[in-house]
Amino acid sequence: MTATMAGTDRVEIDFSVYNPFTPEFSTDPWPVLDRLLREYPVAYHRDMGMWFVTSHEHAQEVLRSPRFSTRMTDWNNAPASTPESEWTLYEKVQQHSMLNVSPAEHQRLRRLTAPAFSRRVMDQIEARIRDNIGEVFDELPDQTAFDAATGIADKIPIRAIARMVGVPAEAESLFVHGLGWNAVRATNPMYAADRDTYIQGTIPGLEYLFESVAEHRAAAEAGRGSDDFIGTLVATEVDGxxxxxxxxxxxVIAVVVAGADTAVDLHTLALQAFLTHPDQWALLGERPELMEDAILEVLRWGAHGKFGGIPRFPLEDVELGGQVMEKGSFVMPLFATAFIDGRKWAEPRRFDITRSHAGNLVFGAGPHLCIGLNLVKVQGKLMLDEFRRRFGDTARIDGEVEYDSGHWNARRITRLPIRTGA
Structure with a gap:
């Protein structure tokens, strides 16, 4: 049986209804996602042990409602707490994460970090990473035929985030691959069984970051403060x-996690979207002011991940869509379906960069709106600008697109062969 109504009228599904780890799902997720939207707006996946919320309306409610927590400690199956005397550097830092602090403390952190994400700082970051993106294109071994997944998407996020926080080239791997890759998994409840291994993997990168912050603070105290990203965070003062x-x-960890993982998919998805919709590529060239909407549309149209963003944990029994999600259960708003919900989006499968994105969930919603969204947008803009400058409208996908069906969340494109008229 693929779905059951339990004794409490709980709608349940299993892998026969939704298994996002198959090659078939990565290649063509539409039939599965359409069925989830049509038949299971809210359902408990007994094989994964979590609630899936598939409709845009219900997903938005979960993201915005104060009845849901982002703290892993509010999960019934959370790993046992480690005594404070045994905390690693990672666990000490996590006490200050926006995902783990109280709502009042979360608001305080948002106020104090806002200046670092201002238009002025973002413009500085854009100027700082523009040349790096050009260098990534310069390094393509053949400008007429290349794999955009390994040649472009794998490289740009690493360099962009490293430059953003002032990491030299020799520390890029330590900072993004070591810290970023492990932090994504250490903070995700789905990796609870191997959490200790991932925590240890973050330590060298964390030590490097603390040294960098200390250097910025010492420089500021000596009257030599900088107005870069970390320098702005060090200098910001609000109400004393x-x-x-x-x-x-x-x-910084939040930015690394958001920018290093999501942005990898943005670059391949953007090229896939525009190279299969040349009319939209031409339109973007004619109307560059559509760039921000275009990036949102790329992610809405193509970023059909296997789960959502940050899981939620009900602080009380919550009724939603006729289902009662128990206090402390694992709730996953499924962005893949919310992004193509026809009740929110007209012709959801159509890629249209002029579409209104009012109320979109691409970067989340509510108090935990993605903190790294501006960095992701800057990267996408610069990559697309450079691609157009070099190749104009001569590029096309030339071969089979391949996916990593085993990736924990994304429909990660691992091969995107492109041929150009360069």
């Missing part, structure tokens, strides 16, 4: 309050 070193490091 400042960020501690651990709070600054927790913010």
């Amino acid at each position: 309050q400042r960020l501690s070193d651990a709070e600054i490091v927790s913010v």
Whole structure:
């Protein structure tokens, strides 16, 4: 049986209804996603042990409602707490993460970090990473035929985030691959069984970050403060309050996790979308002011991940869509279906960069709106600008697109062969 109504009228599904780890799902997710939207707006997946919320309306409610927590400690199956005396550097930093602090403390951190994400700082970051993106294209071994997944998408996020926080080239791997890759998994409840291994993998990168923050703070105290990303976080004062070193490091980790993982998919998805919709590529060239909407549309149209963003845990029994999600259960708003819900989006399978994105969930919603969204947008803009400057409208996908069906969340494109008229 693929779905059952339990004794409490709970709608349940299993892998026969939704198994996002198959090659078939990665290649063509539409039939599965359409069925989830049509038949299971809210359902408990007994093989995964979590609730899936598939409709845009219900997913938005979960993201915005104060009845749901982002703290892993509010999950019934959370790993046992480690005594404070045994905390690693990672666990000490996590006490200051926006995902783990109280709502009031979360608002305080948002106020203190806002200046670092201002238009002025983002413009500085754009100027700082523009040349790096050009260098990535320069490094393509053949400008007429290349794999955009390994040649472009795998490289740009690493360099962009490293430059954003002032990491030299020789520390890029330590910072993004070591810290970013492990932090994504250490903070995700789905990896609870191997959490200790991932935590240890973050330590060298965290030590590097604390040293960098200390250097920025010492420079500021000596009157030589900088107005770069970390320098702005160090210098910001609101109502007499400042960020501690651990709070600054927790913010940088959030940016690394958001920018290093999501942005990899943005670059391949953007090229796939525009090269299969040349009319939209031409339109973007004619109307560059559509760039921000275009990036949102790329992610709405193509970023059909296997789960959502940050899981939620009900602080009380919550009724939604006729289902009662128990206090402390694992709730996953499924962005893949919310992004193509026909009750929200007209002709959801159509890629249209002029579409209104009012109320979109691409970067989440509510108090935990993605902190790294501006960095992701800047990367996407610069990559597409450079691609157009070099190749104009001569590029096309030339071969089979391949996916990593085993990736924990994304429909990660691992091969995107492109041929150009360069």
